[in-house]
Amino acid sequence: MKTYLDCMSCFVRQALEAARMATKDERVQRKVLDSVMGRLSTLSFNATPPEIAQVVHGLVKEVTGDSDPYREIKKKQNQIALNLFPRIKEMVTGSDDRLLGAVKMAIAGNVIDLGVQDEVKDIEGSIYDAFSSDLTIDSYDEFREVLTHSNLVLYLGDNAGEIVFDKILIEELKMIKRMEIVFVVREKPIINDATMEDAQFVGMEELTTVLSNGSDAPATILSQCSQEVCGLFSRADMIIAKGQGNYESLNEEHRVFFLLKAKCPVIARDLAVNVGDMILKGQKV
Amino acid sequence: MKTYLDCMSCFVRQALEAARMATKDERVQRKVLDSVMGRLSTLSFNATPPEIAQVVHGLVKEVTGDSDPYREIKKKQNQIALNLFPRIKEMVTGSDDRLLGAVKMAIAGNVIDLGVQDEVKDIEGSIYDAFSSDLTIDSYDEFREVLTHSNLVLYLGDNAGEIVFDKILIEELKMIKRMEIVFVVREKPIINDATMEDAQFVGMEELTTVLSNGSDAPATILSQCSQEVCGLFSRADMIIAKGQGNYESLNEEHRVFFLLKAKCPVIARDLAVNVGDMILKGQKV
Numbered sequence: 001m002k003t004y005l006d007c008m009s010c011f012v013r014q015a016l017e018a019a020r021m022a023t024k025d026e027r028v029q030r031k032v033l034d035s036v037m038g039r040l041s042t043l044s045f046n047a048t049p050p051e052i053a054q055v056v057h058g059l060v061k062e063v064t065g066d067s068d069p070y071r072e073i074k075k076k077q078n079q080i081a082l083n084l085f086p087r088i089k090e091m092v093t094g095s096d097d098r099l100l101g102a103v104k105m106a107i108a109g110n111v112i113d114l115g116v117q118d119e120v121k122d123i124e125g126s127i128y129d130a131f132s133s134d135l136t137i138d139s140y141d142e143f144r145e146v147l148t149h150s151n152l153v154l155y156l157g158d159n160a161g162e163i164v165f166d167k168i169l170i171e172e173l174k175m176i177k178r179m180e181i182v183f184v185v186r187e188k189p190i191i192n193d194a195t196m197e198d199a200q201f202v203g204m205e206e207l208t209t210v211l212s213n214g215s216d217a218p219a220t221i222l223s224q225c226s227q228e229v230c231g232l233f234s235r236a237d238m239i240i241a242k243g244q245g246n247y248e249s250l251n252e253e254h255r256v257f258f259l260l261k262a263k264c265p266v267i268a269r270d271l272a273v274n275v276g277d278m279i280l281k282g283q284k285v
Numbered sequence: 286m287k288t289y290l291d292c293m294s295c296f297v298r299q300a301l302e303a304a305r306m307a308t309k310d311e312r313v314q315r316k317v318l319d320s321v322m323g324r325l326s327t328l329s330f331n332a333t334p335p336e337i338a339q340v341v342h343g344l345v346k347e348v349t350g351d352s353d354p355y356r357e358i359k360k361k362q363n364q365i366a367l368n369l370f371p372r373i374k375e376m377v378t379g380s381d382d383r384l385l386g387a388v389k390m391a392i393a394g395n396v397i398d399l400g401v402q403d404e405v406k407d408i409e410g411s412i413y414d415a416f417s418s419d420l421t422i423d424s425y426d427e428f429r430e431v432l433t434h435s436n437l438v439l440y441l442g443d444n445a446g447e448i449v450f451d452k453i454l455i456e457e458l459k460m461i462k463r464m465e466i467v468f469v470v471r472e473k474p475i476i477n478d479a480t481m482e483d484a485q486f487v488g489m490e491e492l493t494t495v496l497s498n499g500s501d502a503p504a505t506i507l508s509q510c511s512q513e514v515c516g517l518f519s520r521a522d523m524i525i526a527k528g529q530g531n532y533e534s535l536n537e538e539h540r541v542f543f544l545l546k547a548k549c550p551v552i553a554r555d556l557a558v559n560v561g562d563m564i565l566k567g568q569k570v
Contacts, residue, residue, distance in 0.1 A: 005301050006301065034326040
């Protein structure tokens, strides 16, 4: 997806948010903003939003000296999601269509995202609201159909906390049929995106194979990914991509099912939906 | 008021809003953003927000070649407010305390502000809501007391549209006692702030003396104002300042009554109120 002019003020806002997580020193926060605005004013707009976010958060790390400003918040998000696990699992198993329930829960988990929201306000309420909403873009029939013919599924994760919800969907996928599912995380910390450490913390490795993608972009930028992940991307029978970043980096690729909540006006406009809408977008939409 | 780090992303957002009003050419809009972000990254933070806004909107004018991007929107805002005039006048004259009603209506008119809101959504509803709300900071008793001893009142206007609401307050002030009221507008167009042209359009000149202040800041920066306005500022028995910009530039001056709605989190925090609160702040608060 191309970067819109509207994204610029959002990058500046996000840089300040990250800087404040890394340091309480206002002079350093100011230095971050100066260096981010200076760099943004010279960047090419041919880059996708996550490519620019990668540069922005790279500057935050460089100026503050903190390689993982969201460390604490990610731990907190993982813990909140793990605490919710029994209740959300129960909601899914109690659904008339358990697979659909798990898909919606995986999308609902995408509300846990500090890249877009300043605070995770009333996560629990947001999740229940999302779970009880209809999908605005609804490729569920196609999703189910492709799934029944798949032996290798590549599942591209998004945020910390959210990956607990992904576990529930993966459990349901494995109940549909015997298949190999590879769950992919970011190589290095970027915003609150899930890394191997988060996957280990929530017990993803006990459920399925986990790989890190070789890149610290808040997205799946194939040119930055490891050979192994690129190979899997080519070979997989089905690709499930969670969240805005993965959509922004892969929306021109075919064979990808995008599961996300539209969390900002720019992506909502790109998808022709409203902010807050739940999306399961396949190939035929 | 000092500029907070949070203001930076807002300046970028506002520059894009202004650029879009000036031109449909995305390359020029992009040029505006680049030049604004480049400049912001080098500016001193000792400047107040309106001083920085003046620089930002100066760049918008320079890059787009449009000296008044908000021209059309200001006309529309004036016209909307004039259409509302009979109804809002009736609400004020029907109040138990007409002066208090007029004060609240003048603050309510401050909702018409494109510098903060992207769109003037449901202006009429917002005005009725504001009119029926209590003042969160309430210096009304002091305001009324100072007024009864004043012979010369300096009234610092804010936005187009809003000045129609100021007319109603000025009419009520003149009914309290015989006094000279000088209404001040910005010298040159800046955002949607009222200029002499707007004052003429809404008939302010027929009601009271109107002066332009010699500056194109979206505020009253005394060091930029004409000798005449500075002289009046010293001599006036009472100073009424409308809106965030005037508060941001004059909040360290005594003898000023600030009438505004707190329209952003930064100013709300500075005033220790919530966003949306109605403020009449005198000297003793």
